[in-house]
Amino acid sequence: MPPEIEALALEKTYPRPWWPRARRREAPRTALRGVSFEVRAGEVVALIGPNGAGKSTLLRILSGLLLPSAGTARVASRDVVRERPECRREVGAALADDRGLSPRLTARQNLRFYAALYGVPAREVEARIEELSGLLEARRLLEREVRTLSTGEKARVVLTRALLHRPRVLLLDEVTRSLDPGAARRLRTRLLSDVAARGAAVLFASHDLAEVEAVAHRVLLDEGRIAAAGAFPEVRPTAEAVFAAVPREEG
Numbered sequence: 001m002p003p004e005i006e007a008l009a010l011e012k013t014y015p016r017p018w019w020p021r022a023r024r025r026e027a028p029r030t031a032l033r034g035v036s037f038e039v040r041a042g043e044v045v046a047l048i049g050p051n052g053a054g055k056s057t058l059l060r061i062l063s064g065l066l067l068p069s070a071g072t073a074r075v076a077s078r079d080v081v082r083e084r085p086e087c088r089r090e091v092g093a094a095l096a097d098d099r100g101l102s103p104r105l106t107a108r109q110n111l112r113f114y115a116a117l118y119g120v121p122a123r124e125v126e127a128r129i130e131e132l133s134g135l136l137e138a139r140r141l142l143e144r145e146v147r148t149l150s151t152g153e154k155a156r157v158v159l160t161r162a163l164l165h166r167p168r169v170l171l172l173d174e175v176t177r178s179l180d181p182g183a184a185r186r187l188r189t190r191l192l193s194d195v196a197a198r199g200a201a202v203l204f205a206s207h208d209l210a211e212v213e214a215v216a217h218r219v220l221l222d223e224g225r226i227a228a229a230g231a232f233p234e235v236r237p238t239a240e241a242v243f244a245a246v247p248r249e250e251g
């Protein structure tokens with residue numbers, strides 16, 4: 001079986017901003033420098049690394065929101081650039097700074113909209129929303145307008161949305177960051193065991209080494225490059241060194 005997520009020599013350099021004042025000040029920024037790895041069906045892989053390591057950039061490329069500068073990536077055996085629409089149907093993404101929910105619609109209306117977009121059969125939509133919102137402790141939020149929800153409450157709706165169409169690949173960018181610790185733990189355990197049990201591949205970014213130790217089958221450490229990969233005990237010394245390192249100031 002081919003891997004569900006496959007990155008091969010991925011590179012990403014953000015160009016200088018186009019507006020003149022910032023353009024003079026800012027250089028292009030390289031966020032990924034040849035990243036290669038894979039995630040197989042049923043595997044939960046954590047992507048850990050300090051701020052600016054490139055985690056969000058990588059997840060945005062894999063979800064089809066950002067183009068790589070070089071290299072290739074495949075999700076559910078499809079090329080994320082050439083087969084972008086097909087890819088996006090196979091992926092459930094809950095990314096940092098998610099702006100995809102309409103603030104004036106209720107959570108349920110938003111979820112119905114995305115269910116239709118993802119092609120969930122109409123007769124299954126309500127049952128799916130009930131089931132997932134129960135799993136993600138979001139049922140009491142369903143009839144509320146999204147603009148009235150707290151950050152953590154919105155995160156639950158975003159997670160529910162990511163799972164609506166039973167995606168083969170789930171990409172999570174620090175989604176439990178805004179949840180209180182108990183809820184984060186419960187959600188992580190339920191969510192990840194649920195998706196892994198049905199054979200989905202999960203890649204989630206986190207700063208929290210304890211979180212990674214609890215759930216990840218395998219860990220990737222990223223710093224624009226893969227600094228270490230494998231089971232947590234093997235990666236741990238490098239991870240601890242990277243997180244403990246005093247950052248070098250630029251210039």
Ligand SMILES: Nc1ncnc2c1ncn2[C@@H]1O[C@H](COP(=O)(O)OP(=O)(O)OP(=O)(O)O)[C@@H](O)[C@H]1O
Pocket residue numbers: 014015029030031049050051052053054055056057058
């Ligand atoms: N739109 C952008 N334009 C220019 N540079 C960017 C842009 N987005 C990210 N970067 C830069 O790319 C690098 C990687 O950023 P990225 O957001 O992928 O890191 P991260 O590992 O997700 O960080 P964090 O843990 O803080 O969320 C950083 O140096 C960042 O400043």
